[in-house]
Amino acid sequence: MFIYDRDIRLSGMDLWLDAKRKKPFSFVSHAHADHSARHERILATPATLALARERRRIRRAKMKRPSRREPVEVPLDYNAPMRLDGATVTLLPAGHILGSAQILVERGGRRLLYSGDFCHEATSAAEDIEIPTADTLIMECTYGLPEHRFPPRESTVEKLLAFVDEAFADGLTPVLLCYALGKGQEVLRILTQQGYSAAVESETYALARTYESFGIAFGGYRLLDGGVKPGEVVITPNMRAVAAFTRGRPMRSAALTGWAIGGFSHRARSAHSAIPLSDHADFDGLIDYAAAVKPEIIYILHGPEEFGRHLREAGFRVGELSEKASPQPGDK
Ligand SMILES: [Zn+2]
CATH class of the missing domain: 3.40.50.12650 (Rossmann fold)
Structure with a gap:
């Protein structure tokens, strides 16, 4: 249901997911800079669009740069299904920061879920996560090692x-x-x-x-x-x-x-x-999330590749992306 070319594009659709290189049209899961680029059009929640806009304004003011062309914004509220290129896309709260969203793509009876950054626990300033089921799951795994277990x-x-x-x-x-x-x-x-x-x-x-x-x-x-x-x-x-x-x-x-x-x-x-106050799921939270989604296959991003082995040990089928996922830690 997707193509991986250092970034992820939904097959048969003109939509990339959190592309880190400039694209004509990308979903942006949240307003942290490592999930976006200077895209022409952006699909995101209204809060993500507003936060990203504010960050661009701040950056321009700091660099004393004149304003460049702003991206075309395609706002989509949570739980408001939208038809796009023959599929239905729905955004769900991810619990990471205000406006952060997972995207659920449904087409031909198949469901793909892309997590973006998420937090499985309620935090004080973000919407509480809602976890749907899906056949294919692409998930972040920033804290994908067993030593990453946070206290309550x-x-x-x-x-x-x-x-x-x-x-x-x-x-x-x-x-x-x-x-x-x-x-x-x-x-x-x-x-x-x-x-x-x-x-x-x-x-x-x-x-x-x-x-x-x-x-x-x-x-x-x-x-x-x-x-x-x-x-x-x-x-x-x-x-x-x-x-x-x-x-x-x-x-x-x-x-x-x-x-x-x-x-x-x-x-x-x-x-x-x-x-250790984090806005990401810890190791157990990642495994619990995968269990809640009940996917046939999982692909991992934004974290240690070793997390794939832990998922397999927990009974999940894990697919390989054609290129290695970035091992860079992503916690803010
Ligand atoms: Zn983030």
Whole structure:
């Protein structure tokens, strides 16, 4: 049902899936840059289109570039089947970041599901995942090794809140290092719902405003554009982005990433500590997802090839893509 040529195209259709090279028409599962390129037309949820638009605006402003031609947007809501090239395509929430979607393609009685990045657990700022059944499954497997098992999410959130409280108790400003899209808004929501106030780096802030335009409410937060005030938590993708406002202030930092468990992360290495809050499924979550889809065959992407062996051991049939999947870790 699909053709693999370093990117995936649906057979007999003019639609690519998360193509990383420029295409006439691609589905974009979510607004992280490693799932897109400068396509002519983009099929995505309204939230993904808005977040991607905002990120292009921010990038242009940073690079001081004039605006280029914007892609043609083809918005599609969740669970709203659309006819396309003789098939029916439906987007379903993937639970990864706001707007993230799986795509289900049905044609001639066959069903193909492409997962995009997904999280099997409910998070604070993304839609909860809905998992359909399918005959063919193409899935991400970022945390596809058995050592990638995360602790229960509630205990990770408790660890995050304890980190913040202890920093304040020691007279330090807590600085949380989070990717600007997805993790930053999730952490902002967790903290502000608990009554903390946050000073937020500019890109994370702009994207939080986009989240708000889709009904995700945050409590007290502001753009970090001056000194940090007492009692504020700083949320930023890196220290460099806020250096001008935090210099000379006693701080303690924590990186929020799944790579805090059994892995490696620049973000984790540069911080005082690391907390394993992830917006991806862990190893068990990946296996559970495959079991819920009940596919005849699975193809894997965005993770360790070894995950294929674990799927086979769990009783699944795993197909080979003609080229090797990228082993690059994809967690934000
Ligand atoms: Zn992603």
